[in-house]
Amino acid sequence: MKPVVVTGTPRAELDTVDALAGHGVATAHEAMDRTGYLGTALRPIQPGLRIGGTAVTALCWPGDNLMIHAAVEQCRPGDILVVTTTSPCTDGLFGELLATALRVRGVRGLITETGVRDVAELRALDFPVWSAAISAQGTVKATAGAVNVPITVGGQVVRPGDAILADDDGVLCVPRAEVARVLAAARARVAKEEAARQAFLAGELGLDRYDLRSTLERLGVRYLTAEQYAKETG
Structure with missing residues (x-):
C-alpha cells in the first residue's frame, strides 16, 4: 500500500444520490442487478435511519486511526466516510470526537468494517453509523495508510466519489458512473411494486x-x- 492522501476527487451528483437513497437499499440493490451490497456484517448502531451520500475512503492499519483524522480534512457536505483496515480489526477506531469533527463538515455518516465506541454519545449526536463491531478498545495514531483510494468492504470495491446508501437493510455502494442509470431502474421497480401491491390488496x-x-x-x-x-x- 502506498501512503497517500488523494485530494479533489470527483463525486457522484448529490441530487441524484439523494433521489436514489429515498428508494432504500433493498430497492436500489435490486435495481443494480443485486450487486454492490457490502454484506451483513455492517449494522446500524441506531435503527430507523436512511442516508445517502458520496464516499470518502480511508484505509487504516489495525488499531490505528491516523488516516481517519487525515480523511476528515478531505470531507465536504454530502459525503459519507467509509473506513476499512489492511487486515481485520474490531477495535474502536471511531468515537464521539471524530463524529463531532465530521458533523461540522457536513458529513452524513460513517461506514466502517472496524469497531466504534462512545455509542451513547454517537446516538445523542444523531450521527449515523454502520459498523462491524462495537468496542471500547482504543487506538494509536502512528501508521500511515491512505485516503481516497479504492478500498474493499464486504468483498465489494468502494471508490472515492461513489454513491453510498445505508438503512436498516444494510449498506450499498453504487459506482459513480452508474448512479443515474440505477435511479431510473429503481423508479421503474417502485412503479412495478406499487402495481403488485394494489393487486395483492385486491386479493x-x-x-x-x-x-x-x-x-x-x-x-x-x-x-x-x-x-x-x-x-x-x-
Whole structure:
C-alpha cells in the first residue's frame, strides 16, 4: 500500500444520490442487478435511519486511526466516510470526537468494517453509523495508510466519489458512473411494486401474478388433498 492522501476527487451528483437513497437499499440493490451490497456484517448502531451520500475512503492499519483524522480534512457536505483496515480489526477506531469533527463538515455518516465506541454519545449526536463491531478498545495514531483510494468492504470495491446508501437493510455502494442509470431502474421497480401491491390488496395471489403455478408444475410439485397425502405417506 502506498501512503497517500488523494485530494479533489470527483463525486457522484448529490441530487441524484439523494433521489436514489429515498428508494432504500433493498430497492436500489435490486435495481443494480443485486450487486454492490457490502454484506451483513455492517449494522446500524441506531435503527430507523436512511442516508445517502458520496464516499470518502480511508484505509487504516489495525488499531490505528491516523488516516481517519487525515480523511476528515478531505470531507465536504454530502459525503459519507467509509473506513476499512489492511487486515481485520474490531477495535474502536471511531468515537464521539471524530463524529463531532465530521458533523461540522457536513458529513452524513460513517461506514466502517472496524469497531466504534462512545455509542451513547454517537446516538445523542444523531450521527449515523454502520459498523462491524462495537468496542471500547482504543487506538494509536502512528501508521500511515491512505485516503481516497479504492478500498474493499464486504468483498465489494468502494471508490472515492461513489454513491453510498445505508438503512436498516444494510449498506450499498453504487459506482459513480452508474448512479443515474440505477435511479431510473429503481423508479421503474417502485412503479412495478406499487402495481403488485394494489393487486395483492385486491386479493390476487403471487402465484398467479408472477405465473408461478407453471413453475411449480415444471418442478414437479403436486397438489394433494389431505386424504391423498395420508394415503401416499401412510
